[in-house]
Amino acid sequence: MARASYHHGRLRETLVAHGVLLLAQKGIEGLSLRTLARKAGVSPAAPYRHFKNAQALAEAIAAEGFTRLRSTMLATMADPLLAGRTPLERIGMGYLSFAQRHPDHFQLMFSGRVCPDPGQPESALHQAGQAAFQALTDTIVEAQRQGLVAADVSPAELAVVSWSFIHGFATLLLAGFLDPQELNPGLSQAELADACQKLIRRGWGQKSTPKPRRR
Amino acid sequence: MARASYHHGRLRETLVAHGVLLLAQKGIEGLSLRTLARKAGVSPAAPYRHFKNAQALAEAIAAEGFTRLRSTMLATMADPLLAGRTPLERIGMGYLSFAQRHPDHFQLMFSGRVCPDPGQPESALHQAGQAAFQALTDTIVEAQRQGLVAADVSPAELAVVSWSFIHGFATLLLAGFLDPQELNPGLSQAELADACQKLIRRGWGQKSTPKPRRR
DNA sequence: GAAATAATGTTGACAGTGAACACATTAAAT
DNA sequence: ATTTAATGTGTTCACTGTCAACATTATTTC
Structure with a gap:
């Protein structure tokens, strides 16, 4: 999970992939941008470089x-x-x-x-x-x-x-x-x-x- | 909105009724237990006397x-x-x-x-x-x-x-x-x-x- | 190759939310 | 009338989405 370089490299796909898993585990209510950022080993604000907001992430x-x-x-x-x-x-x-x-x-x-x-x-x-x-x-x-x-x-x-x-x-x-x-x-x-x-x-x-x- | 007595009297129905309105105005994401409590002129904890949690209110x-x-x-x-x-x-x-x-x-x-x-x-x-x-x-x-x-x-x-x-x-x-x-x-x-x-x-x-x- | 620029990630903050706790007030039952 | 149950309050907590200012790296351009 931990990464060496400052940049993640494939954050967007990682977020979506973890999103699919989290959805299966915790249901729709359990799906949160912050949790996905955590799972990707990244700060809570990082996803905003790839998605306008949480809904855009959900859309992806x-x-x-x-x-x-x-x-x-x-x-x-x-x-x-x-x-x-x-x-x-x-x-x-x-x-x-x-x-x-x-x-x-x-x-x-x-x-x-x-x-x-x-x-x-x-x-x-x-x-x-x-x-x-x-x-x-x-x-x-x-x-x-x-x-x-x-x-x-x-x-x-x-x-x-x-x-x-x-x-x-x-x-x-x-x-x-x-x-x-x-x-x-x-x-x-x-x-x-x-x-x-x-x-x-x-x-x-x-x-x-x-x-x-x-x- | 403001009420005289300590008890609301018909809080449950009021919450559901305002819920229907709020839903039409703000959509599903805008539906929140606290907002409904506010609209009913009641504290944020009051709804819990009538609903186990926010989902139960949504179900109603x-x-x-x-x-x-x-x-x-x-x-x-x-x-x-x-x-x-x-x-x-x-x-x-x-x-x-x-x-x-x-x-x-x-x-x-x-x-x-x-x-x-x-x-x-x-x-x-x-x-x-x-x-x-x-x-x-x-x-x-x-x-x-x-x-x-x-x-x-x-x-x-x-x-x-x-x-x-x-x-x-x-x-x-x-x-x-x-x-x-x-x-x-x-x-x-x-x-x-x-x-x-x-x-x-x-x-x-x-x-x-x-x-x-x-x- | 070096410097400028864009892309990407971090830190720290803020307001709003669901939830729980102990407590206050009133209605209902005994 | 007194006990008891029902209902509402105040406060606090952890968590969330979002933003602004800043840091680091990749990419382009001279």
Whole structure:
């Protein structure tokens, strides 16, 4: 931890890296600029040479979260154990997996502590978020090519819908609003996710165009 | 603000009420126990007689948020201006309306500052949240009765899916991830929401039973 | 290569915060 | 009426984000 030279050399990355760890250990409330400076072996004022304020540091940590979320989703896409799943199922599982393994990081990314006004759409946070979103859009295009998803709807719309659903599902799960057995018909999380996914694919509207009844 | 008697009398409610206001003015970061005590004209230690700590106060404010969210949804349900909309559209509009008019309150309710572990499912927060959720479930049952929603799916499942979607949509909207015109085909928020809603009702799966091609 | 300049880190201070303690005042119960 | 519980006060502590003045080093420029 202790360093020889007066300058740290890689303080910015070190702060973000320790931020990710501290977040996992102490949660969002436990994340403090001073603590991170201490862990980096640096004075409390040093971080201000790299970040305008504590929120900017939190934004950088959140941006790193989006990068990792994207990596997790891509890894899940390539996981041979999930070969039987459709691309959209796989990427959704990646999203959920990240949210559940790094709940505090996930919450920070969307907690409003970050990016309150979209005045700076060029921020690293926005870019990292859009990159993750792009992975989802790419997956949808691929699913359309494979004939797994309706091809007559714009990928962007489909991406908005699927991201909205999976994000809401993850958030409500983390917040504990989907746990009680009273409301769910005693399903495990995987079963519930699966049921929802099937329901979405099918649509929940009344079957207004009565298909030729199978029987 | 100043009071005559030594005891405040309704400190708890006063703190929560001022909390809602302060939240709207200063955002989540600006919400502090001491400031609320000051606004209530009371010493910094007084709130601790009513709340175990600052987080418990935040939870009470969040619970109040769920109560108001439920009220907003019910009001939207009854709004005569929206008579042409289906019940699910109306309640979704109520949800979005609350999220956009009280973004900080909405974020607090799901920000993880609140209810980290579901060890206390009896908390007021959980109860208020479940009451809001119940309004949604009721609406779905009603929509099923009206034949607007597939009746062969459990209302609980439909409620999970619709709550997940609308919550995710609201969150991404607030976080600014749905704004850039690059990704959306230049739609207004209302148009986007409408397109998503239609898409969900129809389902996004490949039309496995190909309708007679129009041309 | 030496000097000027920019980048980066330090020290010390300040106000604001959550929290705890002993104590004061009032309401409620006996 | 007296005891007891509930509620509010004053004070203190450790911690936090932030800043200004200063110190050290890296980088550029002559």
